[in-house]
Amino acid sequence: QVQLKETGPGLVQPTQTLSITCTVSGFSLTSYYMQWVRQTPGKGLEWMGFIRSGGSTEYNSEFKSRLSISRDTSKNQVFLKMNSLKTEDTGVYYCARGSSTTRVYDYWGQGVMVTVSS
Amino acid sequence: DIVLTQSPALAVSLGQRATISCKTNQNVDYYGNSYMHWYQQKPGQQPKLLIYLASNLASGIPARFSGRGSGTDFTLTIDPVEADDTATYYCQQSRNLPNTFGAGTKLELK
Numbered sequence: 594q595v596q597l598k599e600t601g602p603g604l605v606q607p608t609q610t611l612s613i614t615c616t617v618s619g620f621s622l623t624s625y626y627m628q629w630v631r632q633t634p635g636k637g638l639e640w641m642g643f644i645r646s647g648g649s650t651e652y653n654s655e656f657k658s659r660l661s662i663s664r665d666t667s668k669n670q671v672f673l674k675m676n677s678l679k680t681e682d683t684g685v686y687y688c689a690r691g692s693s694t695t696r697v698y699d700y701w702g703q704g705v706m707v708t709v710s711s
Numbered sequence: 712d713i714v715l716t717q718s719p720a721l722a723v724s725l726g727q728r729a730t731i732s733c734k735t736n737q738n739v740d741y742y743g744n745s746y747m748h749w750y751q752q753k754p755g756q757q758p759k760l761l762i763y764l765a766s767n768l769a770s771g772i773p774a775r776f777s778g779r780g781s782g783t784d785f786t787l788t789i790d791p792v793e794a795d796d797t798a799t800y801y802c803q804q805s806r807n808l809p810n811t812f813g814a815g816t817k818l819e820l821k
Contacts, residue, residue, distance in 0.1 A: 628810075638758070638801060638812040653809040687757055695764055696805035697748045701757040 595619035597688050597702035604708050605678050613705055615671040615688030622646070622664055626691035627671045628698055629662060633684030643691060644671060678709045713737045713804050715813035724821045728790040731816045733802035735783045746806035749778055749787045752815070753798045761800075762787060794820065 601613035615627065629641040642652035644662045652660050661674045671688055685706050689698035714736045723729040739746045745765035750758035760769040762778035765785060775796075777788045789796055799815040 637814050638803075640810040640812070651808055655809070695744075696746055696810075697760065697763040698758075698803075699760050699763070699769065701759070704757050 595690065595700045597690065597700055599686060599688055599702045599705040601686065601705040601707060603706065604710065606711050607678055607680060607709055609678055610674060610676040611678055611682070611686075611707060611709075613673045613686055613688075613707075615673070615702055617669050617671070617688075617690070620690065622666045622669060622671065626693055627662075627664065628689045628691045629671075629673050630687045630689055630698070630701075631682075631684050632687070632704070633681065635681055641673070646693060680709050683707060683709045712809055713739065713807055713811050715802050715804060715811055717800075717802060717813035717816045719814070720817045720819065722819045722821045723789075723792050725794060726791045728788060729792050729796070729818055731787040731789075731800050731818070733780075733785045733787070733813050735785075735804060737807070738782050739804045739806035740782055741806055745781045745785070746804055747778075747780065747785045748803045748805065749776075750801045750803065751796075751798045752801065758801060789818075792818075792820070 596618045599615050605611050626643045628643040632638050642662050644650050650662050659676045664671045685704040687704045689701040691698050716734045747765045749762040752758045761772050761776050766778045799817045801815045802813040
């Protein structure tokens with residue numbers, strides 16, 4: 594069955610870089626978009642960006658200058674890297690599978706809580 | 712960016728109908744589809760897809776849930792409401808990038 598699981602550091606210091614891995618099973622990354630969505634107390638649910646089935650990316654301009662999404666199809670993994678973290682980046686980070694036809698996120702990972710604090 | 716507006720909270724009695732609205736500041740229709748989707752989120756859990764493209768029931772979702780609307784006005788209906796339906800419900804548009812979400816409607820039981 595379709596499964597997604599995020600793994601990440603939990604605690605990151607301000608100005609540092611956040612790295613999260615989403616490991617998927619039950620489907621191929623070359624057939625679906627993979628999105629990153631975060632949920633913060635200040636802004637609720639925010640779409641951060643996605644990587645298409647073909648490997649190209651799109652980013653929310655809110656994060657564009659400091660966000661990178663990549664993947665390793667051989668390992669069934671998608672990666673989020675965001676630098677220059679601020680306390681406002683504290684929240685839960687989700688990866689989600691998206692369809693290129695319906696453009697809907699049909700499966701979500703459980704999320705990983707990230708706290709930005711010194 | 713497309714802004715989605717939802718009422719913050721709704722209280723409904725068990726067995727009654729709950730209607731949750733979502734209004735957008737731009738049309739989210741495109742080539743015959745309305746790119747509006749609904750999710751349910753319970754505390755400590757990830758969002759769960761309920762309805763996609765405005766009115767299509769996601770796999771495994773009970774028929775008590777339904778969606779309708781087009782253009783800029785959309786509704787999610789739960790009929791009849793069960794105790795397990797207490798949650799926050801979010802609408803999300805995927806017509807334009809950045810995809811955006813509403814602030815959520817918290818459904819409570821009277």
